[in-house]
Amino acid sequence: MSLGDLVIERPAGLYCPPGDFYIDPWRPVDRAVITHAHADHARPGHGHYLASARSEGVLRARLGAITLQALAYGEVVEHRGVRISLHPAGHVLGSSQVRVEHGGRVWVASGDYFATAAPVGALADEDNLTCDPFEPVRCDCFITESTFGLPIYRWRPQREVYADINAWWSANADAGRASLLMGYSFGKAQRLLAGLDERIGPIVVHAAVEPLNRAYRAEGVRLPTTQLLSEVTDKASLARAIAIGPPSVQDSAWARALTVGGIEASDAFASGWMQLRGARRWRAVDRGFVMSDHADWPGLQRAIAATGAERVIVTHGYEAVMVRWLEQQGLQAGSFRTEFGREDAAEAAPPQSAEAAREVTAAVDAEAPETGPTGAPR
Numbered sequence: 607m608s609l610g611d612l613v614i615e616r617p618a619g620l621y622c623p624p625g626d627f628y629i630d631p632w633r634p635v636d637r638a639v640i641t642h643a644h645a646d647h648a649r650p651g652h653g654h655y656l657a658s659a660r661s662e663g664v665l666r667a668r669l670g671a672i673t674l675q676a677l678a679y680g681e682v683v684e685h686r687g688v689r690i691s692l693h694p695a696g697h698v699l700g701s702s703q704v705r706v707e708h709g710g711r712v713w714v715a716s717g718d719y720f721a722t723a724a725p726v727g728a729l730a731d732e733d734n735l736t737c738d739p740f741e742p743v744r745c746d747c748f749i750t751e752s753t754f755g756l757p758i759y760r761w762r763p764q765r766e767v768y769a770d771i772n773a774w775w776s777a778n779a780d781a782g783r784a785s786l787l788m789g790y791s792f793g794k795a796q797r798l799l800a801g802l803d804e805r806i807g808p809i810v811v812h813a814a815v816e817p818l819n820r821a822y823r824a825e826g827v828r829l830p831t832t833q834l835l836s837e838v839t840d841k842a843s844l845a846r847a848i849a850i851g852p853p854s855v856q857d858s859a860w861a862r863a864l865t866v867g868g869i870e871a872s873d874a875f876a877s878g879w880m881q882l883r884g885a886r887r888w889r890a891v892d893r894g895f896v897m898s899d900h901a902d903w904p905g906l907q908r909a910i911a912a913t914g915a916e917r918v919i920v921t922h923g924y925e926a927v928m929v930r931w932l933e934q935q936g937l938q939a940g941s942f943r944t945e946f947g948r949e950d951a952a953e954a955a956p957p958q959s960a961e962a963a964r965e966v967t968a969a970v971d972a973e974a975p976e977t978g979p980t981g982a983p984r
């Protein structure tokens with residue numbers, strides 16, 4: 607750390623010395639600012655929580671009785687002379703970047719974010735439709751995630767992915783086969799739901815997904831009508847249904863209950879990791895849809911540039927590759943070791959198959975020959 611850094615790494619997490627608080631700490635602390643409700647960022651056991659008002663419902667649903675101060679986006683609170691505000695990160699409902707200002711300097715910690723490579727607002731239908739879009743915040747130092755911080759990660763336009771999903775569902779329905787689409791229950795499931803064409807057939811969700819749907823609807827997010835599998839009385843109607851469930855339902859009794867007239871459901875997985883050629887086989891699913899709630903390589907680059915920051919600190923992801931690229935841009939770059947990216951979100955953990963790992967390692971080596979395997983994902 608250099609003198610006067612507004613955020614430093616400590617054993618308990620990212621710490622703001624003048625404000626005496628942590629951002630997404632992984633060990634219990636007195637004061638925690640929480641960027642979003644994914645399990646690796648929002649942990650139980652802190653004394654005081656500060657988070658966006660948009661995330662309050664999800665946070666309380668996941669963490670129970672916590673002492674929570676909820677802030678509207680852009681609202682400023684002052685704590686020990688540090689001005690703190692939260693700004694949309696475009697990742698999941700309520701996700702925030704944390705802006706801290708002290709002594710005339712501004713630092714922003716991104717948490718997880720989704721930003722397209724297009725100028726902000728230029729392609730509104732490409733933003734995550736289920737949360738407030740990423741807002742670039744000018745700062746001196748930007749602490750950025752880099753979950754998909756490799757040039758091989760470039761997302762296709764969202765509307766094309768939605769069209770593919772609906773076409774797959776429709777073809778299955780015409781063949782009398784249910785469709786099982788798996789994605790993480792908080793964030794990904796709602797993003798998938800938002801793009802489904804309700805005219806194709808009924809939409810069924812797993813019991814792990816519906817409480818999150820309620821929290822989204824309570825915040826005014828439009829999602830299609832959903833029902834639990836147990837609520838479906840006409841089982842034959844499942845032949846035209848799509849079912850949304852977390853990755854853990856694969857090969858479960860719940861998934862087998864989607865079998866209609868002896869025809870098993872077609873299954874698919876939606877994740878940014880599906881960009882890896884080996885990933886679909888690794889997940890052993892019929893289809894893989896490349897859809898992520900994290901920025902791709904061009905999105906990361908554009909988001910970083912939009913902050914105007916002269917210094918960038920990289921957290922979870924391909925730190926070495928990203929740091930090298932930042933230095934090539936003439937920026938001061940470094941990295942923090944965090945415990946993010948180890949959430950139960952299938953999204954955040956890179957595929958562990960040998961084939962997928964080789965593919966990523968090859969891509970890392972191609973980008974940063976001098977750093978070698980140290981740039982490989984954890």
Ligand SMILES: [Zn+2]
Pocket residue numbers: 642644697718
């Ligand atoms: Zn997240």
Ligand SMILES: [Zn+2]
Pocket residue numbers: 644646647717718946947949954
């Ligand atoms: Zn994360």
